[in-house]
Amino acid sequence: xxxxxxxxxxxxxxxxxxxxxxxxxxxxxxxxxxxxxxxxxxxxxxxxxxxxxxxxxxxxxxxxxxxxxxxxxxxxxxxxxxxxxxxxxxxxxxxxxxxxxxxxxxxxxxxxxxxxxxxxxxxxxxxxxxxxxxxxxxxxxxxxxxxxxxxxxxxxxxxxxxxxxxxxxxxxxxxxxxxxxxxxxxxxxxxxxxxxxxxxxxxxxxxxxxxxxxxxxxxxxxxxxxxxxxxxxxxxxxxxxxxxxxxxxxxxxxxxxxxxxxxxxxxxxxxxxxxxxxxxxxxxxxxxxxxxxxxxxxxxxxxxxxxxxxxxxxxxxxxxxxxxxxxxxxxxxxxxxxxxxxxxxxxxxxxxxxxxxxxxxxxxxxxxxxxxxxxxxxxxxxxxxxxxxxxxxxxxxxxxxxxxxxxxxxxxxxxxxxxxxxxxxxxxxxxxxxxxxxxxxxxxxxxxxxxxxxxxxxxxxxxxxxxxxxxxxxxxxxxxxxxxxxxxxxxxxxxxxxxxxxxxxxxxxxxxxxxxxxxxxxxxxxxxxxxxxxxxxxxxxxxxxxxxxxxxxxxxxxxxxxxxxxxxxxxxxxxxxxxxxxxxxxxxxxxxxxxxxxxxxxxxxxxxxxxxxxxxxxxxxxxxxxxxxxxxxxxxxxxxxxxxxxxxxxxxxxxxxxxxxxxxxxxxxxxxxxxxxxxxxxxxxxxxxxxxxxxxxxxxxxxxxxxxxxx
Amino acid sequence: xxxxxxxxxxxxxxxxxxxxxxxxxxxxxxxxxxxxxxxxxxxxxxxxxxxxxxxxxxxxxxxxxxxxxxxxxxxxxxxxxxxxxxxxxxxxxxxxxxxxxxxxxxxxxxxxxxxxxxxxxxxxxxxxxxxxxxxxxxxxxxxxxxxxxxxxxxxxxxxxxxxxxxxxxxxxxxxxxxxxxxxxxxxxxxxxxxxxxxxxxxxxxxxxxxxxxxxxxxxxxxxxxxxxxxxx
Numbered sequence: 001x002x003x004x005x006x007x008x009x010x011x012x013x014x015x016x017x018x019x020x021x022x023x024x025x026x027x028x029x030x031x032x033x034x035x036x037x038x039x040x041x042x043x044x045x046x047x048x049x050x051x052x053x054x055x056x057x058x059x060x061x062x063x064x065x066x067x068x069x070x071x072x073x074x075x076x077x078x079x080x081x082x083x084x085x086x087x088x089x090x091x092x093x094x095x096x097x098x099x100x101x102x103x104x105x106x107x108x109x110x111x112x113x114x115x116x117x118x119x120x121x122x123x124x125x126x127x128x129x130x131x132x133x134x135x136x137x138x139x140x141x142x143x144x145x146x147x148x149x150x151x152x153x154x155x156x157x158x159x160x161x162x163x164x165x166x167x168x169x170x171x172x173x174x175x176x177x178x179x180x181x182x183x184x185x186x187x188x189x190x191x192x193x194x195x196x197x198x199x200x201x202x203x204x205x206x207x208x209x210x211x212x213x214x215x216x217x218x219x220x221x222x223x224x225x226x227x228x229x230x231x232x233x234x235x236x237x238x239x240x241x242x243x244x245x246x247x248x249x250x251x252x253x254x255x256x257x258x259x260x261x262x263x264x265x266x267x268x269x270x271x272x273x274x275x276x277x278x279x280x281x282x283x284x285x286x287x288x289x290x291x292x293x294x295x296x297x298x299x300x301x302x303x304x305x306x307x308x309x310x311x312x313x314x315x316x317x318x319x320x321x322x323x324x325x326x327x328x329x330x331x332x333x334x335x336x337x338x339x340x341x342x343x344x345x346x347x348x349x350x351x352x353x354x355x356x357x358x359x360x361x362x363x364x365x366x367x368x369x370x371x372x373x374x375x376x377x378x379x380x381x382x383x384x385x386x387x388x389x390x391x392x393x394x395x396x397x398x399x400x401x402x403x404x405x406x407x408x409x410x411x412x413x414x415x416x417x418x419x420x421x422x423x424x425x426x427x428x429x430x431x432x433x434x435x436x437x438x439x440x441x442x443x444x445x446x447x448x449x450x451x452x453x454x455x456x457x458x459x460x461x462x463x464x465x466x467x468x469x470x471x472x473x474x475x476x477x478x479x480x481x482x483x484x485x486x487x488x489x490x491x492x493x494x495x496x497x498x499x500x501x502x503x504x505x506x507x508x509x510x511x512x513x514x515x516x517x518x519x520x521x522x523x524x525x526x527x528x529x530x531x532x533x534x535x536x537x538x539x540x541x542x543x544x545x546x547x548x549x550x551x552x553x554x555x556x557x558x559x560x561x562x563x564x565x566x567x568x569x570x571x572x573x574x575x576x577x578x579x580x581x582x583x584x585x586x587x588x589x590x591x592x593x594x595x596x597x598x599x600x601x602x603x604x605x606x607x608x609x610x611x612x613x614x615x616x617x618x619x620x621x622x623x624x625x626x627x628x629x630x631x632x633x634x635x636x637x638x639x640x641x642x643x644x645x646x647x648x649x650x651x652x653x654x655x656x657x658x659x660x661x662x663x664x665x666x667x668x669x670x671x672x673x674x675x676x677x678x679x680x681x682x683x684x685x686x687x688x689x690x691x692x693x694x695x696x697x698x699x700x701x702x703x704x705x706x707x708x709x710x711x
Numbered sequence: 712x713x714x715x716x717x718x719x720x721x722x723x724x725x726x727x728x729x730x731x732x733x734x735x736x737x738x739x740x741x742x743x744x745x746x747x748x749x750x751x752x753x754x755x756x757x758x759x760x761x762x763x764x765x766x767x768x769x770x771x772x773x774x775x776x777x778x779x780x781x782x783x784x785x786x787x788x789x790x791x792x793x794x795x796x797x798x799x800x801x802x803x804x805x806x807x808x809x810x811x812x813x814x815x816x817x818x819x820x821x822x823x824x825x826x827x828x829x830x831x832x833x834x835x836x837x838x839x840x841x842x843x844x845x846x847x848x849x850x851x852x853x854x855x856x857x858x859x860x861x862x863x864x865x866x867x868x869x870x871x872x873x874x875x876x877x878x879x880x881x882x883x884x885x886x887x888x889x890x891x892x893x894x895x896x897x898x899x900x901x902x903x904x905x906x907x908x909x910x911x912x913x914x915x916x917x918x919x920x921x922x923x924x925x926x927x928x929x930x931x932x933x934x935x936x937x938x939x940x941x942x943x
Contacts, residue, residue, distance in 0.1 A: 486791065486792070487764060487791045487792045489791075490791035490792075490812075490813040490814055491720045491723060491791050491813065492720075492722070493813070493814045494720070494723050494791065494813040494814040494815065495720055495722030495723045495726055496722075497814045497816070497817075498722075498723065498726030498727060498730065498814075498817055499722065499726045501730070501816065501817040501818075502726060502729055502730060502817070505733070526814075530814060
């Protein structure tokens with residue numbers, strides 16, 4: 001009697017403990033299937049306990065409810081807890097295939113109804129229990145088998161032991177119900193239920209909490225190792241080592257997207273070697289599915305799609321894998337690959353906790369992979385760029401603010417190694433003022449242009465050296481040629497002009513109109529030759545140092561162009577929209593260029609039309625338009641207009657109306673380009689042409705008339 | 712008035728000579744440098760006109776320098792080859808008083824010749840006071856200049872320039888006034904003339920041409936002669 005009471009109290013305590021566990025667990029996560037089943041188990045154990053309590057109370061004549069109720073409770077508790085334990089075991093090892101569930105449900109139904117019939121049909125409990133005993137033992141054996149067979153899946157020895165204890169406890173009820181074995185059995189089961197509750201609490205609540213610090217340390221360690229491993233292969237090995245360590249997995253693999261729609265395994269740990277070229281389309285296999293859906297997927301051997309899903313991504317993987325979890329790697333919302341952890345068919349099953357861990361790991365991996373890819377890309381494009389720069393025959397350098405060379409290509413390095421100074425101390429001032437400057441290094445003349453490299457800190461400039469030695473030689477040669485040619489032209493010109501003037505004096509009193517016309521024509525033609533030679537000469541000079549008022553230049557140009565007109569048959573119109581604009585250069589050359597354009601406009605347009613000259617500012621440049629209403633330039637020759645010695649056909653019979661210097665637009669163009677300007681035109685045949693000249697505006701505010709200074 | 716013309720182009724020589732004869736000058740024509748020097752010494756012309764480039768012979772610049780070594784006779788350069796201002800300055804530095812670029816109109820040619828001759832003439836008639844501070848002494852009547860006791864030779868244009876500046880001692884003479892008074896109205900736009908001649912004058916009379924004490928530059932305005940009261 002005392003033993004009974006003691007057992008009852010102990011049972012009650014165990015029961016309270018397991019109920020408390022249930023409460024905590026359900027409160028923590030009621031959606032978890034294992035917890036729900038455990039709650040069910042606890043309820044059945046409680047009912048069983050209740051029946052024992054009622055039985056004792058009846059014995060002590062404190063309860064008169066009748067034996068049937070006690071028996072119903074007892075049977076319900078016993079049978080229910082057997083099946084609940086069976087379900088719990090399945091749930092723990094996650095053998096939740098549909099046939100197994102169906103089987104257990106039907107056996108529960110059959111057994112329960114059979115028991116119910118027995119209870120109400122006969123009053124002898126000893127007789128009534130016997131036929132079901134074998135079935136209980138069979139179920140108990142199945143539970144034991146599952147627990148032992150899949151012991152790796154229950155990663156807690158305590159849980160395994162307690163389930164076994166529970167089964168043993170229940171089986172004990174059949175050995176000798178008359179010597180208190182039933183009480184012992186109930187005690188063992190209550191104790192086991194309480195223990196299972198504690199173990200589950202530990203597994204679900206305390207364990208993760210206890211592991212959190214380790215996990216944080218792991219994440220930190222991983223982040224650190226990722227930043228240290230720029231080499232992709234090292235990085236991936238490190239990730240897989242960490243993954244298997246964190247998740248207690250047996251193997252791991254990383255897949256990366258290859259091309260547009262397929263993926264390849266790029267690295268693996270403890271996996272049979274797979275052909276590196278093995279490529280699978282995205283969407284196929286568990287890895288492909290993960291990459292397609294951008295979600296973590298878990299598959300276990302019991303899942304129906306396991307074989308097909310696994311073998312597509314891992315040939316023959318389904319034969320050895322027990323469970324696989326795959327998480328996508330993403331970078332800027334784009335899936336770039338996947339990481340998989342695998343346990344073998346004896347190994348553990350992955351929990352929700354594991355899923356979170358893998359996702360953390362995957363995001364770290366994504367950063368690492370993206371960083372590594374970017375670094376590699378930058379490295380390789382840098383390498384390519386340096387190869388290209390080295391292949392260039394001109395020096396190229398980048399410099400910092402102090403003019404110290406940061407990078408030099410091969411030619412620049414060669415020059416620097418010969419102790420040539422590549423960057424003059426005033427390079428910055430020179431490049432800010434003119435955007436380019438000239439430099440003489442190792443008998444080569446360079447035109448240096450410096451470009452500010454955007455987005456660099458500290459700021460850097462790229463300096464490109466263009467070899468202009470040949471141009472310089474050509475220019476010097478041209479100067480010599482011009483010098484000699486002009487000498488050869490000007491001497492006969494002087495003789496002819498002087499003689500003409502003497503002739504004019506001699507014939508001052510003649511009345512013969514033919515003689516007067518001839519003398520006048522001779523004079524005009526000689527003047528024209530003089531203008532041509534002056535234009536050639538001035539284009540050969542390179543003296544650009546004064547600031548010229550655009551208004552003055554254009555006014556004087558128009559004046560000069562007017563003197564070339566024998567009679568004013570054209571209307572010359574000048575409009576200066578932005579006054580007080582100055583350009584830097586040679587007034588003489590610029591005037592020559594403008595006069596040339598105006599002369600051309602007159603020459604190629606009929607009498608009575610207007611030649612319009614407009615000047616205005618646009619984007620820091622002064623634009624001069626010379627517009628005529630003439631014959632225009634045919635499309636077929638527009639291409640040749642700026643070529644040396646090009647001449648269009650002069651307009652009809654009006655050849656006498658204008659005697660332009662006729663040296664061609666080529667020289668005008670070279671004058672404008674010597675002034676850092678641009679020249680272009682728009683022309684419609686029979687409608688007229690407009691020539692545009694854009695010259696950089698002088699920034700210096702010193703617009704005073706340039707008075708000669710000392711030598 | 713005798714004028715010597717040296718030019719290798721016969722047509723130019725003849726035409727210029729014809730014009731000058733019409734204007735009443737006595738003209739000597741030479742085709743080449745040695746001949747020109749010989750004629751110069753034989754005839755002692757009032758003005759020499761030289762072409763700069765003489766193929767195969769003594770060039771105009773050399774002839775100019777040779778003449779300058781012995782006399783201050785006005786010299787006019789006539790060149791087809793001047794491309795830059797530097798060419799002109801080089802010619803003036805060789806001692807020429809005038810630099811004309813071909814082709815030149817006959818009327819202008821004659822006007823310039825008359826201006827040079829007028830300059831040389833007027834110089835000899837000036838009656839300004841002499842100057843002497845112990846270092847620099849100028850005798851206007853005798854057209855003699857001594858620097859630190861040694862006689863220096865000034866060309867007519869240099870002397871004219873110095874005397875104009877001295878007449879205006881202490882005052883600034885601007886570039887255009889200087890051009891008008893020294894060279895004549897025809898030269899108003901030839902702003903480089905004063906610059907070149909001031910430089911030459913400084914080299915001849917200043918103790919240190921780089922840091923002048925007599926002929927001072929008023930930046931962007933003109934030049935000023937400063938008298939010194941004691942020996943420098």
